[in-house]
Amino acid sequence: MSRIQRTHLQCYYVSIVSMLLMLLLSFTLENWLKVEVTPLFLAAVVFMSWYGGLFLGLVATVLATVGKDYFFNLPLYSVPPLNWTDVCNLIIFSLVALFISSIHSELHTARPKPDVELEKLKVSHFHLLETINEGICIFNTEGQTEYVNPRLAQMLGYSTEHLSDRSIFDFINHQARLEIEQWLEQENHKHPQTKQRFEWRLQNQDQSGIWVSVSISPMLNQQGELSGAIAILTDITERKQIEAALRHSEAIAKARAEELETIMETVPVSVWIAHDPQCHYMSANRTAYEMMRMPPGSVMTATPASGEYPFPFKIQKNGQDIPLTELAMQRAGLTGQEVEAEFEFVFSDHDIRYIYGKATPLRDTDGHVRGVIGAFMDVTERQQAEAERQKLMSLLQQKQEWLDLAQKSAKIGSFYWEVPANVNVWSQELETIYGLKPGEFGGTYQDWAKFVHPDDLMNAEAELHRCINLGETEYFTDFRIIWQDGSIHWLQSRARILYDDAGQPCRMVGVNIDISERKQVEEALRQSEARLRQLLQSSIIGIIEVELDTITFANDAFLKMVGYSQEDVLARKLNWQAMTPPEYNEIDQAKVEEVLTSGVCIPFEKEYIRKDGSRVPIMLGAARLTSGPSTWVCFILDLTERKQAQAALQESELMFRTLANTTPQMFWITQPDGFHEYFNQRWYDYTGGTLEKAQGEGWLAILHPDDVQRTIECWYGCLQTGKDYEIEYRLRRADGEYRWHLGRAIPLKNKNGQILKWFGSCTDIHDQKLAIEERADAWEKERKARIELEQANRMKDDFLAIVSHELRSPLNPILGWAKLLKTRKLDQIKTKQALEVIERNAKLQARLIEDLLDVSRILRGKLSLNTCTVDLVNTIEAALETVRLAAEAKSIDIYTELATNECKVEGDPNRLQQVVWNLLTNAVKFTPEGGRVEVRLEKIGAWAQIQVSDTGKGITPDFLPYVFERFRQADEGTTRKFGGLGLGLAIVRHLVELHGGSVQVTSPGEGLGATFSVKLPLIATYQVDNDYRLPDCTPNIQGLRILIVDDDADTLELLTFILEQHGVAVQAVTSASAALEAIAQNKPDLLLSDIGMPEMDGYMLIQQIRASEAASITKLPAIALTAFAGESNSQKIISAGFQRHLTKPVEPSELAAVIANLIQI
Structure with a gap:
């Protein structure tokens, strides 16, 4: 039994209570029996040291000493002064108490050690029993449970408290009870005891029951007698279920086998089973033998080892024998795949039976083919029926073609409408009637309604609803439709409405007939009838209907003409021959013959005798009616007034x-x-x-x-x-x-x-007209000239103001930074910045001047192109490089999408690069920081298209038509945000048109960006052998001897410095005469000369040099350097004798490239 653990508080409480009880007992004994109380206090110390150990024994000793001295020594209830006797008694008492306490403490400490080990072992076993996945039950020989672990309680659906002290027989059936009682009886009389295993079905709380495997071991007491047993229970319910399922499956499989065997014998399908892949051993059902016309069991193999043919008939396919190895069963066994086959059994009496079937391989557990099963049917009747069906289908198709042809010629189209599903199926003829291509109709009621004329849709739908509400099956209406091209056509719809058992419309089948021509005829007839009614109601023309000689109808105009009334007509008193004077009988007879022959007669003049006897001159025309040869209609015009x-x-x-x-x-x-x-x-x-x-x-x-x-x-x-x-x-x-x-x-x-x-x-009025036109022309010319002059003056003033602004603006930073540089007070960073500003603004001025010159060439028609084959990808990439720094400075993202295939055109590479550069410069200039510029190059047919798009300022719709005009800017005020002369886009348009292309601009509006599109004609691939490519490296002109002539010292110094940087030996002179002397002394490799110089200009210089070289084979390479950039100047320079010319200011890289190119020539 485990030692009871006590808290300090409990110990103190017990100690005090014990001492109080001891005091009370001592008082009683001393007063009544006069007994010495010291042993009682020693007994209290002994109890407390046994109960609480040494510490509690010490506490009890102190309390006992104080209590005994205070309550039982004289004087009572006080602490008396101590004498030696009292001190000795107190010491002896204390020592005895301490000795007893120490002894009990030692006993108390020494005795629990085995108990502690045992307790630890019990705790481990207890923890094991509590956590094990098996149910544990300890019961005595009477079957009463002494311990149940949580797992067993969980298995039975109870709590451990509910299972404690209950009989195990409450949870097992009678058979299990007999087994355990018999085992307990055997274990009582057997030594040594043995374990035993059982399988029981336990009854759990929800009465569902579980199967367990029980392992029971006997438990012995200290005398070695059987005191109970421990049972370990394992849940085998799932295993029992699987075993039951397996037994059930085996029973089902056995039943299925019996059923399959029965089915094989009764099914009207030939079934063959091969027990090996080669079909050496076969079995078949009765139907198979009947199909082969053989007795059952007569064929046991389809592939005899002897090689003999095993069947009394031939197996053929389309009249050709099929080898045994190619039969369906054999092929399925060899290939391991399902085989579908059609063949014929040809019997000796020439009877042919058509067979269809499938053969499927049978596999073992390893997936290997172990046999084949095949099912075959006699489809002779089906083949015959199929042939008959094909014949009928061919006939049906022919009739359908006739029907389609009839519908097409009669403009009739059929339809089929499933009402609940809203599926509308049209024939091709109906789609044609609606102006659609085959398969273009959407297939719903709503798609049909879109074609119906809005004025007719309501009537057509109302007629349909009326038919449905009344349960009528016939639907008939006319309506108009509108084709996709806007033309209107008349259709007549005839259909039958079919209803389901609930009386709801389920489908509608019918035709639409194009009656446009009939409607036109009806409209013409209505108009004709209207005209006829109007004619009949006219009071000018008399109209009569004649049957033989009697007038059976006459309008009021005729009756008024001859003086008769309608009563006379109704009484049939009017006879046209009696009303005719005798002298007209001959012409009347001729006209009667004309009517009988041709049906009509040409109108002629005659007279009628009026009722009063007077004559009335008339004009008469007649026509025979279709109702009979003797029925005519005549038209009579009174000519009385006309004759007068x-x-x-x-x-x-x-x-x-x-x-x-x-x-x-x-x-x-x-x-x-x-x-x-x-x-x-x-x-x-x-x-x-x-x-x-x-x-x-x-x-x-x-x-x-x-x-x-x-x-x-x-x-x-x-x-x-x-x-x-x-x-x-x-x-x-x-x-x-x-x-x-x-x-x-x-x-x-x-x-x-x-x-x-x-x-x-x-x-x-010819003479007057000429005089007026001359005056008008003169006035108009004067007016236009005045307007043009005013506009030109205004544009000139605006342009000069802009030019002044744009030229002066770069000069300010140039001059400012130049003066600062002269002070030499700038550090290296500021000096670099100053030089970059000066260079950038100088280039800007050069570009402005170049644009002005280009516009001047355009206005004079002098702008020319140096054409070659140009790869637009290289051109665009070169232009991109020139604007990339400006874009990066504004954090603008440039996105490019260039065609991977070749986009080559015939053109001037520099001018094309100028076009792309202008567009990119504008895009970057007008796009705010963080914006985006997109450049695309793609092929569109025989054209190359360059698109430059931006997310910048955009263009208003009002200004779009003027984007490419010269000197036009969207913002022309003094507060404009963006500079420029307004020439760039005008130059772009002219250059693109010179290349045979076009340029367009689109913009959604202000602030929404713009897109410029340039289209250039592509050239054939065989023309692009010598592609122009921009130079991608610095030319090497090192070691050349070059003579420079320029009267401007600054330019001369700059050119000398540039060329010396390239390793050129430079000789610089300031006049043409000095240049001639230098050439005479030591002829250079190349001459670089200015044009405008005093006394002798560059033209005179080159002419003298060429004159001196007249007898020489080699010519001195010469490059002109001029500030005159006109086209005429360029032609004059070349014709004077220079091979190349450069326009000031000169780019160092361009100068080196031109020199290198010329020296190679």
Whole structure:
């Protein structure tokens, strides 16, 4: 039993209580029995030292000494003065108490050592039992549990407290109880005891039960008798489940095998099983033998060892025998793959059966082929049915083609619409009707609705909803559609609506028919009917319908003409022959024959006898109706007023012609529709034509070609509005000369405002016109000249101001830093900075001057190109290098995307580089810090496109048209942020156009950047043998002897220094005469001469040198150095005798390159 651990507080508490009890007992014994209390106090010390050890014994000794002396020595309840006797008694008592305490302390310390070791061992075993993954149970011989570990409690679903002191028989079945009782009985009578294993099914808390493997070992007491047992329980539920599953699977497999064997015998499919990959040993079902027409079991191999053919029939494919090794079963066994095959069994009676099947390899657990199983079917009937189906499909396809052809010719397209899924399938003909390409239709109802005319879509949908609501199956409507090109077409839709069992529409099948032509015909018919009704309602023309000789219909105009009424017509009292005077019988008979022959007769004049006996002159035309040969319709025009007017007209016409032919103007008359029917004699005299040529629209032939269109518009406009006509145009005279005429015409109207005639004249105004035009031209020229002069003066002033600003601006830092350098007070860093500023601004001035000269060449048409084959990639990269430092200074990211394939053009490499440099400079200048510039080069067909884009200032839409104009800037005020002359982009456009290209600019707006696009024509690949490439290294001119001539000492000193830096031996002179003397003394390798010099200029110098070299084979290489940069100066320099020329200021690298190039020549 383990030693009880006590706290210090408990020890003190027990010590005090013990002493108090001892005091109380001592008082009692002393008062009642008069017993000496000293042994009692010693007993208390003994108890406390045994209970709490040495320390507590010491405490008890002190308390006992004080208590005994205070309560039991005289005087009582006080501390008396000590005498030797008392001191001896106290010392003896204390020593005895201390001795007893020490002895107990030693015993107390020595005795627990084995107990501690045992306790540690028990704790380890206890910890092992608590953490082990197996269930542990300790029970006595009666089956009562003495210990259960947490794992067993977990397995049974209980807590350890719930399992303690319970019988193990509560958790096992009857059979297990008998087994354990029998084992306990055997263990009581057997020595030595042995372990035993059982497998039990325990009942856990949720009554589901678990299987455990139990290992029981006996436990003996100190006498060696059986006191109980310890059981170790392992959960084998999962193993039991797997074993049960395996037994179940084996049973199922056995049943499946029996079922498979039954199926093989009953299935109507031939099944073969080969028990080896070579198909030496075979088994087959009954259906297979029936298919082969052989008794069951007669064929046990498909590949006999003897090589004999095992079947009484032939196995063929398309009439060719199939070797045994090529049969499906054998191929599957050899290749290890599934084989699908079709072949024929050809029997001796020439009966052929078509067989189809598959053979699949069987594999063992290692994946090796151990056999083959094959299933084959007699598909002879299917083959025959397939052949019949193919025949029917061919016939169906032919009929479909006929249907498609019929639909195409009749402009009919079919459709199929699945309503719930909204899937609309159109035929190709229907897509054509809707103006679509095959497969272009989207396939939904909404895609169809987009084509329907907005005015017709609602009606078409309403008709569809009406049919669905009423449950009708036939849908019929007309509507218009709008093609993608905007044209409108009429369609007629005829369809059948199909419904499901719930009465909801499920699909719609029908056709659309293009009825545009029919609609056009109907519209024409409607217009014709409208015109006919209008004609019938007219009071001018009489219309009658005649059947034989009787008038069966007459309009009011005819009845008014002859004096009869509608009652007379209804009574059939009107006979057209009775109304005709006898003298017209002959012509009437001729016209009747004409109608019977041709169906119509040409209108002719005759008379009718009115009801009152008077005669009315008429014009009659007739036509036979289709309803019968004796039914006609006649149109009668009353000529009474016309006849009366003809007489008056003849007299008036005579007077008019006389007056018209005597007027000096050309006079003409037209009908209300503008048909010219009369010209006076003056017209014929001027034009030299005839009435036949000028009649109708013939007069237009003598109009000047430039005046025809506006004359027609003016003339026909007046015909429609009835306004007076007045126009000036040129008419061709008979001799071919065009002369200006004033054409005027006014309409003659009746009292109703209707135009009867147009009367017009043409008056010759040629001389006046020329005088007016001359005055107008002179005034317009003067006005334009004045405007151009004012604009030129304004642009000149603006330009001079800009030039002054741009030239003076760089001079300020140049002069400022130059003066500071002269003081020699700058350190090395500031000196370097000063030189860089001076160089940068000097280059800026040189660029400004070069731009001015380029513009001057452009204005005079003197800008020329030195063309060669140019690789644009090299050109762009060279331009990028010149602006890279400026971009880096503003933290601008330059992104390039250059074509990997060759982009080569025919052009001037320097000018093309100038184009790219100008665009890049502008992009960097107008892009703020941290911006981005993109450069792209790509091929677009036969063109190379260079694009420079930036994220900078952008261009307003108002200024975009003027970007490439000279001297134009978006910001021209004194507060402008960006400098420049406004020439760069004008030069870019001109240079690009000289190369046969184009340049464009786009910008989303101000602050959104801009994109410049340059297009240049590419050259064929065979033309690019000699590509121009920019020099990529410093030329070597070391050791040359060069004579420099310049009257400007500063320039002379600079050139000398530059060349000496390249290792050149320089001889510098300040005049041409000194140069001639130097050449005579020691001829140099090259001459570098200024042009503008006093007394003898560079032209005179080179001419004398060339004259002296007339008899010499070698010529002195000469380079001109001039500040005159015009194109004419360049030509003059070359023609004078120089081979090259350079424009001041000179770039050191360019000077060295030109010298090296010339010396190589």
